[in-house]
Amino acid sequence: MSSYPALTFTDHGIYCAAGDFYIDPWRPVERALITHGHADHARSGHQSYLATNAALPVMRHRLGEITAQGVPYGDVVTIGDAQVSFHPAGHVPGSAQIRVEVAGEIWVASGDYKTEDDGLSEPFEPQRCHHFITESTFGLPVFRWQPQAQIAREINDWWAACAAAGKTAFLGAYALGKAQRLLTMLNADIGPILTHGAVEATNKVLRAQGIDLPETVHATAEIDPKAYPGALVLAPPSALGSAWARKFGAQENAFASGWMQLRGVRRRRAGDRGFVISDHADWQGLLDTIRETGAENIYVTHGYTDIFTRYLVENGWNAQVVPTEFEGETLDTEGKE
Amino acid sequence: MKHFAALFNAIDHSTKTTVKVSALADYFAEAPDMDRMWTMALFSGRRPKRAVTTTKLREWAAEEARIPLWLFEESYPIVGDLAETIALVLPPNETSSDESLSHWINALRALASVEEEDRKAAVLQAWAQLGGTERFVFNKLITGGFRMGVSQKLMTRALSRATDKSEAELAHRLMGNWHPDDTTWEALIEAEDASADASRPYPFYLAYALEDGPDALGAPEDWRAEWKWDGIRGQLILRDGQHFVWSRGEELMTDRFPELARAVDFLPSGTVLDGELLVWHPQTESPASFNALQRRIGRKTVPKKLLAEAPVVLHAYDLLEWEGADMRETPFAERRAVLERACADLPAEAPVRLSPQLDFDSWEDLAEVRSVARDENAEGLMLKRADSPYLVGRKKGDWWKWKLDPLTIDAVMIYAQAGHGRRANLFTDFTFAVWNGNDLVPFTKAYSGLTDAEFREITKWVRKNTLQRFGPVRQVTPHHVFEIAFEGIQASPRHKSGVALRFPRMSRWRQDKPLQEANTLDDLNDMLRIYG
Ligand SMILES: [Zn+2]
Numbered sequence: 001m002s003s004y005p006a007l008t009f010t011d012h013g014i015y016c017a018a019g020d021f022y023i024d025p026w027r028p029v030e031r032a033l034i035t036h037g038h039a040d041h042a043r044s045g046h047q048s049y050l051a052t053n054a055a056l057p058v059m060r061h062r063l064g065e066i067t068a069q070g071v072p073y074g075d076v077v078t079i080g081d082a083q084v085s086f087h088p089a090g091h092v093p094g095s096a097q098i099r100v101e102v103a104g105e106i107w108v109a110s111g112d113y114k115t116e117d118d119g120l121s122e123p124f125e126p127q128r129c130h131h132f133i134t135e136s137t138f139g140l141p142v143f144r145w146q147p148q149a150q151i152a153r154e155i156n157d158w159w160a161a162c163a164a165a166g167k168t169a170f171l172g173a174y175a176l177g178k179a180q181r182l183l184t185m186l187n188a189d190i191g192p193i194l195t196h197g198a199v200e201a202t203n204k205v206l207r208a209q210g211i212d213l214p215e216t217v218h219a220t221a222e223i224d225p226k227a228y229p230g231a232l233v234l235a236p237p238s239a240l241g242s243a244w245a246r247k248f249g250a251q252e253n254a255f256a257s258g259w260m261q262l263r264g265v266r267r268r269r270a271g272d273r274g275f276v277i278s279d280h281a282d283w284q285g286l287l288d289t290i291r292e293t294g295a296e297n298i299y300v301t302h303g304y305t306d307i308f309t310r311y312l313v314e315n316g317w318n319a320q321v322v323p324t325e326f327e328g329e330t331l332d333t334e335g336k337e
Numbered sequence: 338m339k340h341f342a343a344l345f346n347a348i349d350h351s352t353k354t355t356v357k358v359s360a361l362a363d364y365f366a367e368a369p370d371m372d373r374m375w376t377m378a379l380f381s382g383r384r385p386k387r388a389v390t391t392t393k394l395r396e397w398a399a400e401e402a403r404i405p406l407w408l409f410e411e412s413y414p415i416v417g418d419l420a421e422t423i424a425l426v427l428p429p430n431e432t433s434s435d436e437s438l439s440h441w442i443n444a445l446r447a448l449a450s451v452e453e454e455d456r457k458a459a460v461l462q463a464w465a466q467l468g469g470t471e472r473f474v475f476n477k478l479i480t481g482g483f484r485m486g487v488s489q490k491l492m493t494r495a496l497s498r499a500t501d502k503s504e505a506e507l508a509h510r511l512m513g514n515w516h517p518d519d520t521t522w523e524a525l526i527e528a529e530d531a532s533a534d535a536s537r538p539y540p541f542y543l544a545y546a547l548e549d550g551p552d553a554l555g556a557p558e559d560w561r562a563e564w565k566w567d568g569i570r571g572q573l574i575l576r577d578g579q580h581f582v583w584s585r586g587e588e589l590m591t592d593r594f595p596e597l598a599r600a601v602d603f604l605p606s607g608t609v610l611d612g613e614l615l616v617w618h619p620q621t622e623s624p625a626s627f628n629a630l631q632r633r634i635g636r637k638t639v640p641k642k643l644l645a646e647a648p649v650v651l652h653a654y655d656l657l658e659w660e661g662a663d664m665r666e667t668p669f670a671e672r673r674a675v676l677e678r679a680c681a682d683l684p685a686e687a688p689v690r691l692s693p694q695l696d697f698d699s700w701e702d703l704a705e706v707r708s709v710a711r712d713e714n715a716e717g718l719m720l721k722r723a724d725s726p727y728l729v730g731r732k733k734g735d736w737w738k739w740k741l742d743p744l745t746i747d748a749v750m751i752y753a754q755a756g757h758g759r760r761a762n763l764f765t766d767f768t769f770a771v772w773n774g775n776d777l778v779p780f781t782k783a784y785s786g787l788t789d790a791e792f793r794e795i796t797k798w799v800r801k802n803t804l805q806r807f808g809p810v811r812q813v814t815p816h817h818v819f820e821i822a823f824e825g826i827q828a829s830p831r832h833k834s835g836v837a838l839r840f841p842r843m844s845r846w847r848q849d850k851p852l853q854e855a856n857t858l859d860d861l862n863d864m865l866r867i868y869g
């Protein structure tokens with residue numbers, strides 16, 4: 001066993017001295033291992049990037065020219081004195097938990113994760129470890145997700161009702177991951193599926209890497225909305241109600257996010273409907289995962305850290321809050337996941 | 338309850354009035370009578386009383402959810418609603434129930450009279466049978482906090498659509514003392530003779546605020562002006578030798594103002610007056626300020642001494658019923674003439690006085706009258722069109738209130754606290770201070786008046802400028818000056834500053850004003866001397 005922990009928490013992010021690399025660092029570093037392509041995890045300015053093969057295309061699309069290397073899930077890479085491997089996190093396509101082993105001590109930095117198989121992302125695989133770094137975005141007992149099939153029914157019923165009323169259905173969702181997951185849930189028999197540019201750009205990247213997505217029409221400024229009666233438009237939340245959206249005439253707005261579980265948040269949004277669907281684990285998902293890792297030491301980031309940590313400590317874990325640079329995905333930044 | 342939960346969702350999921358009204362109209366057209374009655378009751382503030390303490394509900398919910406109580410308590414402010422927090426932490430319902438809304442309301446009303454053990458068993462059983470919105474609605478009902486984003490006015494509109502009766506008629510039928518226990522759909526809504534109840538008041542007609550002065554109202558001779566009193570709006574009903582006093586909020590206040598009982602000695606049965614309840618100073622022959630009336634508010638029984646010190650008189654300004662006939666269609670000027678005759682010979686001991694009409698020939702004249710309203714303990718003027726009928730609810734056009742500008746003072750924000758529910762993640766409740774030498778003396782709290790964007794901005798600032806935390810309250814660096822507007826001021830030994838304000842709110846964020854230029858305690862005391 002080494003005399004110092006394999007991973008430490010620094011002002012640049014999670015650091016591995018044995019391999020001299022960082023995981024999801026928030027300041028420029030030489031070597032960055034990235035769990036997934038979301039903006040709060042994959043930042044620009046690092047000298048080299050290492051991620052799963054499946055995560056790289058989106059990262060290149062977002063970050064432009066980067067020096068990056070891809071690895072398959074499960075392969076063990078030796079970096080200095082550290083053995084590193086990437087394992088499915090189930091969060092979005094290509095997302096990974098990063099397992100780091102140094103002299104027999106095993107750490108897992110899970111990034112963002114969800115436990116339900118969404119049929120699109122590589123399904124979550126819990127990893128046995130001694131030290132587990134977990135998010136806690138929805139780390140309160142009030143968050144409990146319904147099965148995806150049920151949410152799919154709710155969304156399709158809503159869409160069909162909009163179509164029957166001669167209205168365009170606008171569904172707001174995060175452009176990477178959530179939007180594509182929703183695509184696979186939609187019943188294309190109801191009507192055509194249109195996409196905002198930000199969503200379509202990500203679709204294009206994912207299709208190019210062989211991910212099968214339903215047919216979509218890019219809703220550019222030029223298209224004639226009247227040519228698509230009964231359409232559903234997938235767009236980032238910020239685009240709902242914009243001049244671009246208003247072109248479509250009579251419309252209903254909905255928003256898909258785990259935060260829609262809270263009536264107060266839902267009512268604050270302009271969106272008329274809220275569908276409770278998240279790419280993060282719910283309360284039970286977090287607890288089940290922590291149990292399955294067998295880890296005794298839990299490091300809590302990203303979310304309701306204080307509350308979740310206190311609960312873990314009361315239930316016998318050696319848990320602590322890991323400070324992060326950013327306030328994270330609290331109620332203030334709903335929509336970001 | 339499924340049908341009602343679907344209605345709740347339809348209303349909750351839409352921001353559009355038309356959608357809400359038609360969902361409610363559909364419900365009224367289809368639901369069984371008892372459910373319609375309870376729905377009308379719920380939408381008109383006739384909620385069942387809270388049947389279980391919230392402390393118990395929290396304990397039981399945490400226990401059922403297998404979480405420690407502290408975790409429940411931490412979750413509650415984040416969710417922002419107790420009924421919702423309970424509904425969310427509980428495990429999913431095992432079975433479902435086809436029982437109606439009235440079944441569940443009766444079930445929870447029955448809880449008040451059973452032992453706690455049985456009460457708990459009944460609540461747990463309900464939780465196990467109700468899921469999603471049904472469970473949330475049940476919790477709202479059991480905590481006595483059921484509210485929905487539909488006003489009584491919109492509910493009446495939906496009811497009108499479902500019954501083909503006019504909104505005005507239904508509004509009148511729904512006034513007064515009715516309760517689902519004592520009447521039926523048939524008697525309340527359908528029956529020909531709806532005026533069987535002697536206590537039934539008329540719906541109040543409410544004025545809009547006149548923002549830009551009266552010039553746009555047309556010829557001054559078409560209008561009548563009165564003081565806008567700063568009291569309690571009330572309706573005095575004299576029928577069958579009895580008297581009833583109703584508040585604007587449809588609360589029966591008869592027992593709170595026993596001095597009005599004598600009205601039956603001076604005015605004939607079959608009379609209904611609309612007016613303002615004010616404390617009367619017999620010495621000066623004038624109404625006292627609102628501060629005097631405050632001692633009477635909230636008192637269910639009135640001690641003799643208070644009755645002598647702060648006697649209340651109704652200042653009548655409209656006549657809704659005369660000799661048993663509904664006068665509301667008669668033009669205002671004619672109603673007023675009859676009212677003046679009825680009040681002409683009232684002796685000093687009568688608890689009713691005519692609220693005077695103010696003379697003016699031009700709008701400039703009237704503006705001058707308005708400028709001295711505070712001397713009369715009035716808060717401005719009422720303008721009423723001479724030929725207007727007495728309408729139902731708040732309607733634009735015939736009645737206007739032309740209020741005095743509020744009093745204002747520039748103050749320094751020193752404490753901040755997060756809001757609730759919709760605003761749980763924003764700092765919206767602030768404490769303000771004025772200078773006393775080099776010290777800042779807190780004198781009021783305010784939590785409204787800013788836009789959401791301004792609240793977001795100040796929230797960011799509060800996070801960065803917290804000096805100290807006291808539970809949910811943060812002491813912040815004195816830096817920001819706000820203009821606080823308020824309607825009145827009175828001496829208050831309970832407050833450090835010695836004053837208490839009426840309706841304080843933030844009227845402007847004075848980002849242009851340096852900290853040192855905020856007002857002082859002396860300024861506040863000057864205002865107290867003049868307006869208190
Ligand atoms: Zn993410």
Ligand SMILES: [Zn+2]
Nearest residue numbers: 038040112337
């Ligand atoms: Zn994240």
